[in-house]
Amino acid sequence: MLAFRLTAAGATALQDVPVPEPGPGEVLVRVGAAGACHSDLHMIDATAPRHVPLTLGHEIAGWVEALGPGVTGFAVHEPVGVYGVLGCGQCAECLRGRENACRSGFGGIGLTRDGGMAEFVVVPARCLMPLGGLDVVRAAPIADAGLTPYHAIAMHRCALQAGSTCVVLGVGGLGHLAVQILRATTAATVIAADIAPDALALAKRLGAHAVVDTEDPDAAVAEIREHAGAADVVFDFVGLSATLDIARRVVATGGHLSLVGLGGGTLPVSPGGWTLPFEVRITLPFWGTRAEFREVLALAARGDLTTEIQPFDLADVATAYDRLRAGAITGRAVVVPGGARA
Ligand SMILES: NC(=O)c1ccc[n+]([C@@H]2O[C@H](COP(=O)([O-])OP(=O)(O)OC[C@H]3O[C@@H](n4cnc5c(N)ncnc54)[C@H](O)[C@@H]3O)[C@@H](O)[C@H]2O)c1
Ligand SMILES: [Zn+2]
Ligand SMILES: [Zn+2]
Structure with missing residues (x-):
């Protein structure tokens, strides 16, 4: 599959990589769309990136493609949003549901493990949030920009x-x-x-x-x-x-x-x-809690929140980031692996 990867400080490439396999407790998601966040530019510009190579993309929505061992409660093809924050799950803040303030450090899909600027992404099952009737492409940016x-x-x-x-x-x-x-x-x-x-x-x-x-x-x-x-x-x-x-x-x-x-x-x-x-x-806020993700999706489902999007094909992801850097995106650039005009 194609994946847009940070390969070294200041270096990115659209690479052909194997489709990842979901391990125990994980789910393979077919990416419907991934938002291009300005934080990705900060990551590309960092002088010493700690997690390379890394597939970028931390605002993801798509469809369940395959369940890893032990995962229940999701149906194949079900539309899902991805809660990208990865806390330790055990510290005082995680136990309060504030994984975004995890005391053990900072983790996230597309930040510290491979993200969604690709055809598929593997995520822990607990990250999935049902999207109901929301449009998958417009829903993707809600995972972070919302x-x-x-x-x-x-x-x-x-x-x-x-x-x-x-x-x-x-x-x-x-x-x-x-x-x-x-x-x-x-x-x-x-x-x-x-x-x-x-x-x-x-x-x-x-x-x-x-x-x-x-x-x-x-x-x-x-x-x-x-x-x-x-x-x-x-x-x-x-x-x-x-x-x-x-x-x-x-x-x-x-x-x-x-x-x-x-x-x-x-x-x-x-x-x-x-x-x-x-x-x-x-x-100095960081991202949000899982409960807040549910709430902000509910606002969108009620029609109170509409993402203004500029869609790009996965092949054009570098152009999306160039435009974002140039200040030439209004709203959010979203990369649509299934085709921006699909
Ligand atoms: N704290 C967090 O959890 C968190 C999460 C996501 C993004 N971010 C950060 O938030 C920032 C915004 O991200 P984004 O994806 O919305 O970026 P963006 O590029 O989509 O939007 C930035 C906006 O700021 C405007 N701008 C630039 N210079 C300005 C100025 N001098 N005065 C007024 N407006 C100006 C631009 O015209 C643009 O409309 C980035 O720094 C990103 O890394 C933080
Ligand atoms: Zn972001
Ligand atoms: Zn924690």
Whole structure:
């Protein structure tokens, strides 16, 4: 089968590899679609990747193809989403259902073991979530681009009451789903900010109450403050120093900062140095829990969440990542091994 693999620092290749065999407790999934996440670009750019060679792709939906020894409860051809987080299952956080905060370290399908940018992927059976009637291709990004903002929003729900204002910085794969989750599950006013005009148009269409161009950061800060005064919650889905600085300058005293984007920027925190207002709370969320995956899929099933997708054939996966890097994807690029036009 074809698989798009990270082979060394900065090096990727579409390779012909054997179809993997499901071991005990595992399932072979025929990939219906896999989303191209900006985190894959960070992995490609890492100077010393720890898991190579590795098939990329951690946002997966597809159909059960074969059950490994001992697996019951799934039917062949059943449509499934893949919960990609792999915790140890035994530490205090895993036992609380928070595998995404596993104390034994960080693991994930397409991060530390082969992922879904391929025709097939093998995953532990406990990772499978029935998709019901959801479209498999549109469902794939929900496994991360939907789940991660859902979890980040849940962490700050107490500050997202009626009359409060939040800011979404970066309306890409994660951000465009964040806007919809905020509208569907909170009463907060949503201001969406991006440098790309197409992203701002999408945010407006998906229900943002206001949109702000961040090309000129000073003007963006002034405009956000005009709308919001100061923001109760700022979600940064970019993580560059430029966006962290906007977040710092617009957050209210007692407000919340949710730093989701992994852009490698720096936010100075200096008690007494007046870098941040008093009483601010900062979180660094990672992915989400299995229960939250079920909940965010339910939002999609109810029609409150629609993934804006740009489909690519598996043969064109490198082009999908090139476009993502160039900022030329609106919504989420999804790779469809069965054919983007199928
Ligand atoms: N913490 C987690 O668990 C987690 C999970 C998934 C992704 N991520 C990270 O979240 C980030 C976003 O991922 P994505 O797949 O949505 O990326 P994406 O490329 O789809 O979207 C990024 C968006 O940010 C916008 N942007 C870039 N520079 C900007 C600026 N200066 N001001 C405003 N907007 C700007 C882009 O135009 C684009 O719309 C990445 O860093 C990714 O690694 C984190
Ligand atoms: Zn991701
Ligand atoms: Zn654990």
